[in-house]
Amino acid sequence: MANTATAPEITLPARRGLTERLGNELRFVPVALGLVALLIFFSFQSDVFLTSRNLNNLLIQSTVTGIIALGLVFVLLTGEIDLSVAATSGVAAVFMAKMVVDTGLPIPLAILLGVGIGMLIGASSARWITLIGVPSFVVTLGVGLLLNGVQLLLLPNTGRYNLLNTGVEKLAATYVSGPAAWALVLVASTLFALIRLTTFRSRRSAGLPASLGGGVILPVAIVGVVLIALLMFLENQRGLPMPVILFIGLLGVMCYIAHETRFGTYLYAIGDNAEAARRAGIKVDRIKITAFAIAGGMAAFGGILSASRILGVSVSSGGGVGGGALLLESIAAAVIGGVSLFGGRGMVIGALFGALIIGTVSNGLNLMGVANEARLIVTGLLLVLAVSIDRGIEKLAGPAG
């Protein structure tokens, strides 16, 4: 009978099943399929939906939420949360506008300063959280309100800085088309291919199993096809909108940081077992502070991009007091994209899919003539559904899910 006792130990498959892979590197697949389903649904509901003009709008609408969510993912991966990202985006945008309008600071410098302030806000909150050991939930809630106050202080009596004809509006209004756009697509695909290829080559030279088809050709082909399709679709409009280019660029950088670098590994380690990370010699506080700084910087940049698009900043920049819909949609985007609020699980690319799903629902329902209240209800239901599917996959994937 000894054999039957040992059986469960040795028959565990060395090859990972589909559910286990869905819980890890293929985690974004269900949400990507959900996005495709939504696109198909809305294209049947409205003739306008699939036009390049509308998709152009949809993409631009999704970038601000997407960029803020992108930064937020880093904080969520460590098992913390930053409820001040929307307020940070508002303060940074107002600060940038103030510099440009009141002091005539060169725009690139003002933008850089705004992003720097966002990073500083994130880092300061995190320093406080790690130093005192207070929950990030509470600290960033307080910081968010504090920043709302600062935002009002920074604004002039009119309650608004107009950015039309200052040059800031060009950030969001620029389109890249023709050979330049094709060159961008080529550069992006080449960089991605290089990353994949170096992994493949180092595995092969170490004598480890490596698949050229599955590890290099297939992923590069998918990324290439998606980018080319995007370009061809938007080319007969005005080309690639700058916000979309910036979002895709940042997405690539953030994916690399989270999934390829040592810092990225530490984010995941801390999110799952901070004590184990600490004992392994990882400077947990420093990693968390960096994650919050990234979230703050990205939020600031998202806010600046939004200011550029709507040609000004006001009381309602950054979602208004408490962060409003901007904060909730940024968190929802990350969570719909499969990033766990409990830390250590999810992928950076989830921020893209989450933001696109929220943007698609909003845009699609709008075109169908559905009222705003229905849009909120549907988004809320989608959030619950996405998290439930995610949880189900995790349960199937392994005992420690």
Add this chain to the structure above:
Amino acid sequence: MTEPILRLRGITKHFGPVKALTDVSLDLEPGKVVALVGDNGAGKSTLVKVMAGAHRPDSGEYLFEGHKVEGATPASVSDMGVQTVYQDLALCNNLDAVQNLFLGREMTGPWWTGFRVTRAHAEKKAKDVLRRMRLDSISLSRNVGAMSGGQRQNIAIARSILWEPKVVLLDEPTAALSHSASEQVGNLVRELASHGLAVLVISHDIHHFVLDNTDRIEVLRLGRNAGSFNSRDVTGEQVVNVMVGGNEAVNMAG
């Protein structure tokens, strides 16, 4: 008889009024597995923490390779070649075996790659170590959270030997394991010793794990040495008897 690589002489450690350890001595020899047994509160974990540098003893000598160790810290002890695997394993469930094995000691590319993890080298080294320890059945790319208790324990032990220590201290490696998983860990422990490591194992599983897999049994009772047995010449009942204080301290080890 081989020279001990790690020797404790007359170690005493009190926490306020609690006499955790009183005049305890212990030798660990290369290639030998020593079991540290005793009832709850006998001082086993305290003794391991002294060896690991986590507790400073009030008095007594800590010798490593014949040299006196002064002011041991967890880092200095680990650097001199003594690795400890605590009961909680300290694994990250969302990382795979290779990532766990190298956690905190990743091999990376230069700064301009953002310290990109060069996984291939790590994976190759992990593969070699696991093969040497006859743990080839463990998948390197599965998340540790999806593995069985025995496999997780083995990965925690494998991590401790990745940097080629001379001594490995295992705090209750079989506490939460099924019988068959305990056997796996037992195989690994003997394998470590066969590669010349000195191994210390805390275990409550006297009848199976300790008698089957160790060379010598050191018994602690109420913070003192209570007996030392050659594992081949003793029965479980005798050991348990000494553990709970049925006999005077005995020395039956050759």
